[in-house]
Amino acid sequence: MQELHTREQVAAYLREARVYPQDREIGIFQTEFAWVCWMPLTSAEQVVAMRTPGTGGCCIVDARTGVVTSYGAARSWKTWGEMYDESIRTGERLPAQQVFPRQWRVVFQLITETATELDYRVTTESLTQPPQPTAEYRLTITKQPRGYRTNIPGAFPTDCAMAMSKITMLQKNTGSWPEQGFQEY
Template identity: 35%
Template sequence: MPDQQFRTRDQVTQYLTQVFSPDRQHTILETEYGWVCRPVLTQQEIAQGQDLGLGNYVVNKVSGVVTAHRSLPPDLIGQEYDQAIRAGQPVQGAQIYPPMWDIQITLTRETATEVEYRVQARSLTQPQAEQSIDQQLTIDKQTLRTRTDTRIIHSASRHAVSWAEWRSRQDGTWPQSGTFQY
């Protein structure tokens, strides 16, 4: 195995404060190729039911890439993770850090039942021009069903839907614009 960037639990703990929040604590389990991390919830978060389906994160010991994983016991996630790396297969989790896309959304139209956004996304991992997205995205306010001006809805547009819907729940209005990374 190449030199490990994250050799100790303390290094991983410090890194997690950059990725998430300095206030968020995690339980951490070391595996051969990674560190399986699970957020420690407050009593209020547990009372709100946030512990149901609580997932795991894995920090790769060498690269520092953080992937989100299913709500299985951390030791099982660690076994799956190590097995995938040993076999040269992709890990089952979705990369959440470092971000892979820079996304900007701009509201272009709103009716009583729909909002339409222009979604522009630029790859942070492959910044060539062909690695950018420019889609019109229409969201049904009630069902959150979407349609685009292209045949395929890009994952950046799916994240834009989640982000816009989350923002709309904050104050009851759909955002005029915004920029975020995933």
Template identity: 30%
Template structure:
């Protein structure tokens, strides 16, 4: 596992995960609390409100994204969650937990349907999921509305927007 004992090691680890964002890292008992460094434009704009914090657990290398709480609140909650075994109110962003593959089945002017296959990257793995996902092109809502289908939809929408509205034939993402 990567050494995460110094601020420079924590910053290098974050750069592997998110090379486009600079972070300020502050030590706490279990690792590092990381706040994105905003540009002057972002600091006076809406980006400053609701800026999330990351926690790097220096023992496991797991990176969790917390709400826009104070550094102290994040540290206290993470420590309590670790002590009690309850999940923190955060989402794990690293390492990825799922690999989602989508293959287009059919497309018409109103919707697009993909075959979604989601494979767990956890150890032990969770059961794989394999089912169709339909995306309404006007509302961008997906059916079924479960979390993995929603991640798949968001990825397909992002690719379509980058591709002047052309939806991908096949794509893979991890989260």
């Protein structure tokens, strides 16, 4: 793990990990056990963040391990930092999602495409040591109106949601449906 003793080192670590966009300023605040980081929002982004759950949050870089976890916007970054330090002292975990190092790779492969639907094979691969079991799903996307389903009736696993997000982003950016790709989280 890189040494994380200064704001500059933390900013470089987060950019290398692609936690935040490369061209944006990162706010960084040091606590006893970690670095609390956030991306200052423009006034237009603040309006959207107030209407969109899960935006405007912060992440915390554990100064001892380099693990980056994501926290919501319900509290201020300073409050998250205080809570994180207290959780280290007491041994209680805060509810958060690890965003780096990444733990999973979701690979998608187009199986069939018709005029109305696409079928993708979605496979998860563990990036941890020891590795976790892999899983495989079938994701069907309806083109118009846009919809989706999986081979698990009534369920939409996180892995399929990650694949769906990447597939629709690529389709929007290129104008065509991707044949294959992956997303790590």
